[in-house]
Amino acid sequence: MPQFDTVIRNGTLATASDVFAADLGITGGRIAAIGAGLGSGEREIDATGRLVLPGGVDAHCHLDQPSGDGSLCADDFESGTRAAAFGGTTTVIPFAAQFRGQPLRDAVADYHRRADGKALIDYAFHLIISDPTPQLTGQDLPALIRDGYTSFKIYMTYDDMKLNDRQVLELLDVGRREGAMAMIHAENADFIGWLTDRLLAAGHTQPRYHAESRPMLVEREATHRAIAMAELADVPILIVHVSGREAIEQIHWAQGRGMRIYGETCPQYMVLTEHDLHAHGFEGAKCICSPPPRDEANQAAVWDALAGGIFHIVSSDHAPFRYQDPRGKMLHGPDTPFNWVPNGVPGIETRLPILFSEGVKKGRIGLQRFVELTSTNPAKMYGLHPRKGSLAIGADADIVIYDPDRRVTITNGMLHHNVDYTPYEGLEVTGWPETVLSRGDLVIDRGTCVAAAGRGSFLRCDPPELAKPRPAIA
Ligand code: DUC
Ligand code: ZN
Ligand code: ZN
Numbered sequence: 001m002p003q004f005d006t007v008i009r010n011g012t013l014a015t016a017s018d019v020f021a022a023d024l025g026i027t028g029g030r031i032a033a034i035g036a037g038l039g040s041g042e043r044e045i046d047a048t049g050r051l052v053l054p055g056g057v058d059a060h061c062h063l064d065q066p067s068g069d070g071s072l073c074a075d076d077f078e079s080g081t082r083a084a085a086f087g088g089t090t091t092v093i094p095f096a097a098q099f100r101g102q103p104l105r106d107a108v109a110d111y112h113r114r115a116d117g118k119a120l121i122d123y124a125f126h127l128i129i130s131d132p133t134p135q136l137t138g139q140d141l142p143a144l145i146r147d148g149y150t151s152f153k154i155y156m157t158y159d160d161m162k163l164n165d166r167q168v169l170e171l172l173d174v175g176r177r178e179g180a181m182a183m184i185h186a187e188n189a190d191f192i193g194w195l196t197d198r199l200l201a202a203g204h205t206q207p208r209y210h211a212e213s214r215p216m217l218v219e220r221e222a223t224h225r226a227i228a229m230a231e232l233a234d235v236p237i238l239i240v241h242v243s244g245r246e247a248i249e250q251i252h253w254a255q256g257r258g259m260r261i262y263g264e265t266c267p268q269y270m271v272l273t274e275h276d277l278h279a280h281g282f283e284g285a286k287c288i289c290s291p292p293p294r295d296e297a298n299q300a301a302v303w304d305a306l307a308g309g310i311f312h313i314v315s316s317d318h319a320p321f322r323y324q325d326p327r328g329k330m331l332h333g334p335d336t337p338f339n340w341v342p343n344g345v346p347g348i349e350t351r352l353p354i355l356f357s358e359g360v361k362k363g364r365i366g367l368q369r370f371v372e373l374t375s376t377n378p379a380k381m382y383g384l385h386p387r388k389g390s391l392a393i394g395a396d397a398d399i400v401i402y403d404p405d406r407r408v409t410i411t412n413g414m415l416h417h418n419v420d421y422t423p424y425e426g427l428e429v430t431g432w433p434e435t436v437l438s439r440g441d442l443v444i445d446r447g448t449c450v451a452a453a454g455r456g457s458f459l460r461c462d463p464p465e466l467a468k469p470r471p472a473i474a
Contacts, residue, residue: 003039004032005440011047011401015054015391016372024052026397029439034391043442047401050434053371054391055090055121055398056352059378060183060240060264060315062344063094064114068160071342072327074320074418077118078453080348083416085443085451087349088433090121090398091379091388091459095153097128100160104129104140108149112458119456120449121438122398124382126183127152129171130161137170142178148460150383150467151181153240156222157189157290165229172233179463181381182230182237183264186222186247187214187291196339205337207284211274211292213338219291220246227254227261234469236260238381241317243269243291244298248305255310260470262312262381267354268293268345269302272423285329285336287423289319290343303364306373313381314373316351319344320419328420346419350410356402357429383462401435408432416449 004025013022013034025033025041063080065073075083077094084092096111098104104127115123127144129136129152141152152175154168155161163171168184175182196213199205204212223239227250230237239251242265254261272293277284287293305311321342322328332340347354352374359365365373379389387396408414408429412422436444443451 002042004041006043006045007038007041008045008047008052008399008401011050011052013052013391014367014371016368016376019367024391024399026440029397031391031393031395031397034393045401045435051402051404052391053400053402054375054389055400055436055438056088056374057091057093057378057384057389058084058089058316058318058348058351059093059313059382061092061094061318061348062320063092065095065097067342068099069331069342070327071321071331074322074328075318077115077123078120079416079418080318081120081123081456082449083349085121085436085438086416086433086449088352088400088402088436089348090400090436090438091123091384092121093124093126093382095128096125096149098130100131102131104136104144108144115458117454120443120451120453121456122459123456124384124459124461125149128161129154132163132167132171137174141174145178145180145463150179150461150463151183153183153185155185156226157185157187157192162189165225168229169233172229172235172237175467176233176235176469179467181464181467182235183240184226184237185241186219186226186239188218188222191218191221200337200339205335207282207288207338207341208278210288210338210341211277214290214292216244216246216294216298219243220250223247223250227259230261231259236262236467236469238262238264238312240264241266241291242311244294245301248301248310252310258470260466262466263305263310264313264315265302265306265311266315266317267347267351268317268423270299270358271354271427273299276423282330282334285341286323286421287345288329288338288341288343289317289345306359307365307369311373313378314351314355315378316347317344318346318348320346320417322419323421325420345423346417349415349417350422350424353408353429353432354424354427356431361430381464381466383464384459397437397440399437400433402431403434404431406430406432
């Protein structure tokens with residue numbers, strides 16, 4: 001009689017703190033044992049020469065998220081979570097976005113309908129607040145936080161989403177009272193509007209001008225203001241998708257003053273530059289995202305902050321829009337002006353491989369730091385730890401068996417999202433996820449998806465420990 005449902009044998013286990021040789025036993029969807037020479041399993045997986053990692057937690061991705069401009073989010077919860085799983089991610093936290101005028105509960109119900117019966121892996125939701133009425137701040141948001149939606153995103157830009165400073169402060173105050181994590185998109189909307197009008201008036205409509213309409217100082221100013229608001233409200237915040245040095249300096253400065261300011265960055269800021277927006281014809285639109293990719297010096301600053309501990313998490317910010325598509329990047333035809341091009345790049349499947357190859361393999365970060373940034377910290381940041389994000393007895397058996405030596409040239413044809421391009425076409429990486437388990441179930445078996453849509457479960461998040469204000473010590 002086998003002792004375990006599954007035993008993963010002879011692998012090298014890596015957590016945020018340790019790397020060691022061991023077998024791992026799974027029973028009832030949870031990790032039941034870690035040790036040498038474990039008893040038999042009903043299923044035996046040989047992980048010789050492989051890394052055994054906690055499954056990735058992609059805490060910033062957009063799935064089946066409608067926008068007001070008529071563009072279409074190319075991935076729904078089925079294609080998006082399948083692609084995520086192929087890339088070694090076992091938990092996603094996309095957004096339930098509120099339209100102005102929409103009751104927040106209705107937005108949440110809408111996204112549950114979108115996810116239900118489709119997701120292949122487990123998922124939680126962040127809220128996006130675009131209309132912070134007294135009803136929302138007084139009743140609806142606190143109730144949802146108590147129901148397990150313990151994080152919300154605030155936009156300082158985008159006309160249909162942006163909040164003014166007073167509204168941001170009101171929301172940070174709710175987060176403080178109820179124990180939720182606030183994620184801030186930090187770009188100054190008026191600066192962008194002013195620069196955009198000048199560029200368009202000069203006839204500069206091509207994709208490359210997207211970067212000129214949102215220079216680093218636009219992000220630096222908003223990052224500083226967000227930190228000041230967090231200080232005033234006395235609450236931790238996370239600055240999402242940080243693109244370069246000047247914003248990093250603001251976060252580092254705040255951390256140096258003892259503030260709980262967290263930072264997220266994404267692979268696009270490690271391997272793309274604004275030069276990619278200059279590509280021939282309209283091709284640069286493929287890399288339009290906000291904030292935009294910067295230059296090599298900013299890439300180096302991002303790597304320093306990853307290695308030096310300033311960043312806490314690496315997410316994909318997967319925002320999938322098709323290129324050759326009137327509901328995608330070519331929303332207003334093949335010469336769509338930069339300010340009408342849907343913002344975002346796909347990257348849910350390539351997040352781990354790019355960070356592993358460019359980071360671990362090239363010696364910029366260690367393996368434990370890789371696990372921390374891609375799995376453990378995102379689980380902690382959003383109240384899912386220790387259930388997710390670690391290889392610990394009793395944790396969900398969400399596991400990636402990773403081939404650290406497989407050499408892959410990324411092409412869109414090998415990816416599983418519903419997008420007709422990848423911004424990483426031709427990028428050579430070393431290391432790729434081979435087999436992926438979610439709650440002990442095989443999802444990806446040596447490169448083949450064996451899971452059914454709808455097996456993923458909704459996760460209620462706890463109030464994150466990291467969202468707690470610093471205690472006042474007399
Ligand atoms: N920027 C965002 O803020 N969200 C989606 C994609 C993007 O580029
Ligand atoms: Zn954003
Ligand atoms: Zn985003």
